[in-house]
Amino acid sequence: MSRRVAVTGLGVVSSIGIGKDEFWKNLIQGKTGISKVESFNPAPYGRSFGGEVKNFDPLKFMLNREVKRTGRASQLAIAAAELTLTDAKIESSMLDPDKSAVLIGTTMGETSVFEIVNKAWFEKGLEEVEPFMVGRTTANLLSVNLGIHLKIGGINLVIPTACAAGNYAIGYGYDLIKEGRVDFAICGGADAFSRIAFTGFARLYAMSPDICQPFDKNRKGMLVGEGAAILILEPLEKAKERGATIYAEILGYGLSCDASHMTIPSEDGITRCMQNALKETGVSPEEVNYISAHGTGTVQNDLNECAAIKNVLGEATKKVAASSIKSMLGHCMGAASGIEAISCCLAVSEDIMPPTINYQTPDPDCDIDCVPNEARRAKVNIALNNAYAFGGNNSCVVFKKYAG
Amino acid sequence: MSQTKTVENEIKEIIAQILEADPAKITLEARFVEDLGMDSMMALEIVAAIEKKYKITIPEEELMKLASLGNVIEITKRYLNK
Amino acid sequence: MQDKIVITGIGVLSSIGIGKDAFWQALQEGKSGVKPVTLFDTSKLKVKMGAEISDFNPGAILGEKGLRNLDRATKLLLCAGKLALDDAKLEITEENSTSFGISIGTTLGSLWSISEFDKSALRDGPHFVNPAEFPNTVINSPPSQLAIRLKSKGPCATISSGFTSSLDAIKYGIDLIRNKRAQIVLGGGVEEFCEQTYLGFYKVNFLAGVKGPELNCPFDQRRNGIIFGEGSAILVLESEESAKKRGANIYARILGFGTYFYPYAINKYEPQGYGLKKAMRLALDDASVAPFEVDYISAAANSTRDADIIETGAVKDLWGAKAGKVAISATKSMLGETFSASGVLAAVATTGSIQKGFIPATLNYKEKDSSCDLDYVANSARKAKINKALVNAFGPSGSNSCMVIGE
Numbered sequence: 044m045s046r047r048v049a050v051t052g053l054g055v056v057s058s059i060g061i062g063k064d065e066f067w068k069n070l071i072q073g074k075t076g077i078s079k080v081e082s083f084n085p086a087p088y089g090r091s092f093g094g095e096v097k098n099f100d101p102l103k104f105m106l107n108r109e110v111k112r113t114g115r116a117s118q119l120a121i122a123a124a125e126l127t128l129t130d131a132k133i134e135s136s137m138l139d140p141d142k143s144a145v146l147i148g149t150t151m152g153e154t155s156v157f158e159i160v161n162k163a164w165f166e167k168g169l170e171e172v173e174p175f176m177v178g179r180t181t182a183n184l185l186s187v188n189l190g191i192h193l194k195i196g197g198i199n200l201v202i203p204t205a206c207a208a209g210n211y212a213i214g215y216g217y218d219l220i221k222e223g224r225v226d227f228a229i230c231g232g233a234d235a236f237s238r239i240a241f242t243g244f245a246r247l248y249a250m251s252p253d254i255c256q257p258f259d260k261n262r263k264g265m266l267v268g269e270g271a272a273i274l275i276l277e278p279l280e281k282a283k284e285r286g287a288t289i290y291a292e293i294l295g296y297g298l299s300c301d302a303s304h305m306t307i308p309s310e311d312g313i314t315r316c317m318q319n320a321l322k323e324t325g326v327s328p329e330e331v332n333y334i335s336a337h338g339t340g341t342v343q344n345d346l347n348e349c350a351a352i353k354n355v356l357g358e359a360t361k362k363v364a365a366s367s368i369k370s371m372l373g374h375c376m377g378a379a380s381g382i383e384a385i386s387c388c389l390a391v392s393e394d395i396m397p398p399t400i401n402y403q404t405p406d407p408d409c410d411i412d413c414v415p416n417e418a419r420r421a422k423v424n425i426a427l428n429n430a431y432a433f434g435g436n437n438s439c440v441v442f443k444k445y446a447g
Numbered sequence: 448m449s450q451t452k453t454v455e456n457e458i459k460e461i462i463a464q465i466l467e468a469d470p471a472k473i474t475l476e477a478r479f480v481e482d483l484g485m486d487s488m489m490a491l492e493i494v495a496a497i498e499k500k501y502k503i504t505i506p507e508e509e510l511m512k513l514a515s516l517g518n519v520i521e522i523t524k525r526y527l528n529k
Numbered sequence: 530m531q532d533k534i535v536i537t538g539i540g541v542l543s544s545i546g547i548g549k550d551a552f553w554q555a556l557q558e559g560k561s562g563v564k565p566v567t568l569f570d571t572s573k574l575k576v577k578m579g580a581e582i583s584d585f586n587p588g589a590i591l592g593e594k595g596l597r598n599l600d601r602a603t604k605l606l607l608c609a610g611k612l613a614l615d616d617a618k619l620e621i622t623e624e625n626s627t628s629f630g631i632s633i634g635t636t637l638g639s640l641w642s643i644s645e646f647d648k649s650a651l652r653d654g655p656h657f658v659n660p661a662e663f664p665n666t667v668i669n670s671p672p673s674q675l676a677i678r679l680k681s682k683g684p685c686a687t688i689s690s691g692f693t694s695s696l697d698a699i700k701y702g703i704d705l706i707r708n709k710r711a712q713i714v715l716g717g718g719v720e721e722f723c724e725q726t727y728l729g730f731y732k733v734n735f736l737a738g739v740k741g742p743e744l745n746c747p748f749d750q751r752r753n754g755i756i757f758g759e760g761s762a763i764l765v766l767e768s769e770e771s772a773k774k775r776g777a778n779i780y781a782r783i784l785g786f787g788t789y790f791y792p793y794a795i796n797k798y799e800p801q802g803y804g805l806k807k808a809m810r811l812a813l814d815d816a817s818v819a820p821f822e823v824d825y826i827s828a829a830a831n832s833t834r835d836a837d838i839i840e841t842g843a844v845k846d847l848w849g850a851k852a853g854k855v856a857i858s859a860t861k862s863m864l865g866e867t868f869s870a871s872g873v874l875a876a877v878a879t880t881g882s883i884q885k886g887f888i889p890a891t892l893n894y895k896e897k898d899s900s901c902d903l904d905y906v907a908n909s910a911r912k913a914k915i916n917k918a919l920v921n922a923f924g925p926s927g928s929n930s931c932m933v934i935g936e
Contacts, residue, residue: 087654087655087656088655088656089656112795140789145790149668150667150668151666151667152668152689154643157640157643157644158647161643161644161647161648161725162647162651164728165647165648165651165652166651169573169728169732172732174732174733174734175733177728177729177732177733178729178733178795178796179795180640180729181636181637181689181691182636182668182689183636183689183690183691183694183926183928184795184926186690186790187691187790187795187926187927187928188795190790190792190927191792191793191794191795191927193792194792195792196789196790196791196792196804196807196927197789197790198788198790199690199790199927199928200688200689200690200697201688201689201690202686202687202688202689203667203668203669203687203689204669204685204686204687205667205668205669211686215701215704218704218708238647238650239643239646239647239650239666240666242646242647242650242655242658242663243646243658243660243663243666244663245655245656246491246495246655246656246658246660246663247491247660247663248491248507248510298683298684298685298686298710299627299682299683299684300631300673300676300681300682300683300684300685301676301677301682302626302676302677302679302680302681302682302685303677304486304487304488304677305488305664305670305673305674305677306488306663306664307487312682315627315682319710432667432669433664433667433669433670433673434664434667434669434670434672434673434674434676434677434685435673435676435677435685436669436673436685436686436687464597465597467593467594467595467597488660488661488664489661491660491661492598492659492660492661495657495658495659495660495661496659498656498657499653499657504656
């Protein structure tokens with residue numbers, strides 16, 4: 044069996060908006076979600092900015108007793124799932140557990156709970172650690188909590204492939220729908236703002252002191268963000284039958300592994316990844332209109348990504364735009380590629396390319412059209428969503444405009 | 448004189464451990480990348496280990512200059528004396 | 530027609546033996562890996578036992594260089610990878626590297642690294658952490674390090690689904706092969722023995738010895754919790770066609786797979802075992818195998834009050850009146866509860882059963898529980914021809930997965 048796969052629901056919790064409409068409106072206005080870090084004192088880090096979601100109230104999406112027994116990453120995922128189900132006009136009772144999948148990508152799992160537990164254990168000793176907290180720290184709980192909240196059984200997995208995790212979850216959801224194994228895939232990524240990630244990136248000299256400027260000559264690094272994005276995937280034919288809004292069709296995806304370095308992406312690895320995506324989907328370089336770049340804003344990533352795009356698209360590079368919304372959101376870790384997937388779906392359905400903000404000085408080594416500073420109306424038929432992770436786990440998902 | 452020798456030896460030891468290289472091969476001029484197989488993570492580790500040991504902070508701009516033992520010793524001493 | 534998937538190489542590190550021959554031998558002899566914990570201090574705890582891999586010497590298997598910053602879980606996995614590839618007589622080269630995939634189940638694998646990294650920041654200040662330890666804090670670190678070491682350039686995935694992680698990862702790997710994203714996949718799992726996890730389980734009263742005697746005795750009346758263990762195993766998976774083409778030795782065939790998450794509550798076993806029954810049915814259907822054709826069930830029973838009775842109930846539900854006729858045993862009675870690695874360790878054990886014609890025993894079975902009244906192959910291994918077997922994995926929090934393996 045080989046069914047076409049449609050995206051019929053978009054739910055997002057981000058630093059520039061909660062819910063698809065607010066998110067998209069602010070995205071195309073080039074609004075920044077970066078602010079001073081408040082969830083811990085950043086003074087000892089020498090870095091103070093990040094993309095925290097400051098107005099997230101989990102009680103809007105779940106009961107108080109659920110809030111009490113879940114960590115922030117699970118709450119973000121549940122909120123995004125509620126938003127996407129509403130968006131898709133699906134009640135969870137419509138989801139047959141024999142034909143459903145819940146797939147969540149993440150980098151740090153339930154780190155916010157673990158960080159509290161670890162700190163208490165370190166500072167006060169094991170006796171002071173609340174037992175119920177310990178039981179809430181494992182990464183698999185992101186999809187488990189969501190499954191319990193929605194009361195859906197079936198396939199349920201966390202795919203923690205770090206900064207590419209959202210794409211891996213969406214890709215696997217695509218496979219399951221295509222093969223007829225499920226009729227609904229609730230998939231995406233979630234990550235809460237992590238003190239540990241902040242510490243690590245700062246120590247790697249990878250973090251910017253102020254703004255994230257992908258592709259800019261003077262880019263100073265990435266910023267840590269948080270959020271969640273959940274997409275609903277359905278077989279295209281069934282989506283049409285129930286009169287669903289179809290945002291985009293997923294044509295397929297490519298994966299690769301750098302097998303070279305844990306933190307610096309390799310040009311070869313990401314070239315092969317995009318090539319695999321185009322090969323699997325039969326899309327030619329000339330047909331690509333827009334790329335949602337991984338674009339973290341580090342010297343290395345942006346350089347290697349631009350080189351890889353040129354390797355893959357050749358002459359067609361001149362006709363493609365590749366922007367990075369991490370310029371607005373920072374790097375939302377496992378949620379990033381999920382949020383960027385939502386951006387791709389809206390790009391193809393609305394024919395608008397979101398901008399790369401903070402772009403001041405062109406870099407001759409990153410000479411692609413990055414949609415500098417202002418969103419652009421343009422025909423977007425095919426969009427690629429690039430995401431590269433620590434460990435060299437690369438992904439590229441291909442979205443196509445659905446014309447009816 | 449002997450204090451300098453100790454710092455030199457300490458730094459050499461740190462580098463030998465991180466690069467998993469024979470200390471005899473870590474001469475003042477031996478190039479970390481070309482001769483001793485250092486990658487970018489090892490470079491960061493060397494900086495971090497030296498900062499921690501001597502309680503100094505080496506600014507990011509100096510990282511690229513740490514190409515050999517001689518460079519590292521010179522930069523470390525410079526920031527130690529600050 | 531779906532590609533038939535076979536196992537052509539095995540790498541395993543366990544508390545009862547390193548390498549498949551030692552592991553299978555130990556299973557036949559009924560060796561237990563449970564002993565007093567040595568990796569950290571348990572003097573302040575009521576419990577003292579665990580199933581560590583004693584004298585783990587990764588340098589002996591991998592060579593000494595390049596292991597310095599790797600955590601225990603990563604080193605365990607790298608060793609399993611090397612052993613598996615060697616066993617399959619495979620080499621990853623520049624030419625074939627993109628045809629290999631990696632799919633590993635691990636959930637707690639990075640907890641030690643995350644905890645230590647965070648503690649060093651809390652202790653010395655965030656500026657003085659070791660940057661080389663940061664990559665260990667991401668859950669996909671062990672499989673990615675394996676890819677780097679092997680220069681394996683096809684897809685590399687990590688699955689975290691708790692107790693079912695390694696079976697789920699094997700399934701993901703099978704899908705990679707069937708979708709032509711990889712030709713050969715190293716599929717498996719790892720979980721390391723660490724203080725953070727041990728104390729975590731202790732704190733929630735999941736370990737034996739807190740509310741009863743500190744015993745590892747699945748299905749036994751005295752059971753009262755798990756003995757925590759560690760391990761790592763990798764199966765070399767490929768299509769039967771690919772295996773035959775390169776003249777590979779085939780250990781066993783993966784005939785079917787089923788998975789079912791049942792939403793109940795976190796950290797509580799659902800008493801009716803609805804999810805486990807579903808997963809087992811789905812696996813048998815996928816394999817087109819009827820219950821009466823199954824010679825052996827490699828149980829996930831882990832010496833907790835709940836799990837063992839739930840699994841017994843599931844067998845009774847599927848086998849009906851014939852439930853007493855199928856041999857069931859719990860290798861966790863020897864290996865302890867190895868969490869994410871448990872599924873693949875059981876799969877390796879079951880492959881041994883198929884190869885060597887024996888069923889490993891359920892150790893420490895002395896006092897009968899009237900509600901657990903099936904044939905658990907008590908205390909000594911049994912000679913038996915195993916044609917088809919079921920491997921179960923499930924945990925509290927709702928995950929259930931099941932694999933059917935055959936010769």
